[in-house]
Amino acid sequence: GDSVTQMEGPVTLSEEAFLTINCTYTATGYPSLFWYVQYPGEGLQLLLKATKADDKGSNKGFEATYRKETTSFHLEKGSVQVSDSAVYFCALSARSNDYKLSFGAGTTVTVRA
Amino acid sequence: DAGITQSPRHKVTETGTPVTLRCHQTENHRYMYWYRQDPGHGLRLIHYSYGVKDTDKGEVSDGYSVSRSKTEDFLLTLESATSSQTSVYFCAISEDSPGQGGEQFFGPGTRLTVL
Numbered sequence: 001g002d003s004v005t006q007m008e009g010p011v012t013l014s015e016e017a018f019l020t021i022n023c024t025y026t027a028t029g030y031p032s033l034f035w036y037v038q039y040p041g042e043g044l045q046l047l048l049k050a051t052k053a054d055d056k057g058s059n060k061g062f063e064a065t066y067r068k069e070t071t072s073f074h075l076e077k078g079s080v081q082v083s084d085s086a087v088y089f090c091a092l093s094a095r096s097n098d099y100k101l102s103f104g105a106g107t108t109v110t111v112r113a
Numbered sequence: 114d115a116g117i118t119q120s121p122r123h124k125v126t127e128t129g130t131p132v133t134l135r136c137h138q139t140e141n142h143r144y145m146y147w148y149r150q151d152p153g154h155g156l157r158l159i160h161y162s163y164g165v166k167d168t169d170k171g172e173v174s175d176g177y178s179v180s181r182s183k184t185e186d187f188l189l190t191l192e193s194a195t196s197s198q199t200s201v202y203f204c205a206i207s208e209d210s211p212g213q214g215g216e217q218f219f220g221p222g223t224r225l226t227v228l
Contacts, residue, residue: 032214043203043219044156051214089155091211098212099144099163100171103155 002027002094006104013080013111021075021107023064023090033057033066033073034091034101044089047075080111116140119204119220127228132191134223136204138184144207145187146217147171147179149200156203162187163210194227201225 007022025031032051036044048057053068064075073090090104116139126132136145144163148156148171158171160179168179176198178190191198202223209215 032212034211036217043221044205044217045219046216049214049216093211095212098210099161099169100158101146101211101217103157105153105155 002031002092002102004090004092004102004104006088006090006107008105008107010108010110013109015081015111015113016079017111019075019077019080019084019109021088021090021109023073023075023104025071025073025090025092027071027092027094029095030068031092031094033064034093035062035064035073035075036089036091036103038087038089038106040086047088080109082111082113085109085111117204117206117218117220119202119223121223122221123224125226125228126194128195129193132194132225132227134189134202134204134225136187136189136206136220138187138206140206140208140218141184142206142208142218143184144210144215144217145181146205146207147177147187147189148203148205149173149198150203150222151200159189159202191225194225196227199225199227 034049035047037047048059050057050066056065087106146161147159162168162181204220205217207215207217
């Protein structure tokens with residue numbers, strides 16, 4: 001079935017460090033790909049998305065590129081801040097099952113001052 | 114922020130009792146979803162709705178039922194709560210389906226504890 005696999009955490013970084021969270025997917029066809037973020041005590045919110053191959057989503061200094069050849073959608077940020085401490089979820093919606101989002105297990109990121 | 118509320122925000126109940134969680138939106142979005150969040154599992158879809166009285170099962174629907182009689186309300190019922198249903202429940206809404214790149218907006222969550 002359609003699924004996403006993301007790197008396990010937790011990840012702990014110092015401020016201004018480079019962040020990468022790996023996400024790979026399994027799906028038939030051409031899925032839409034998303035990164036959601038959950039700050040402590042809150043619901044999830046969309047961070048960025050890409051709907052076709054080679055698209056780059058970006059928001060708040062975060063970027064991710066839809067790579068069909070490697071079935072990946074890795075999240076990157078060049079210089080993290082303490083406020084980026086959160087849980088990050090990769091998600092997929094396959095064309096064959098439009099109504100649903102399949103989420104990865106989430107990666108907890110903690111940024112230290 | 115999308116207008117989406119959940120009630121109650123916290124609930125403690127006993128095994129075997131029925132429980133209903135409510136999701137209310139003011140955005141007039143077509144799609145509504147119920148998820149549960151558990152450590153190590155991310156979010157798992159329980160049920161979803163693609164219109165009034167149009168609902169379908171997600172990946173973890175056993176023990177849960179839903180109803181949507183109005184666009185703005187989506188109810189999740191645990192017919193007979195079990196300890197395995199202790200979790201944080203999130204409602205989400207979207208105007209377009211995620212397969213078309215539609216963004217889901219999430220409510221603040223309901224923390225349910227079944228003793």
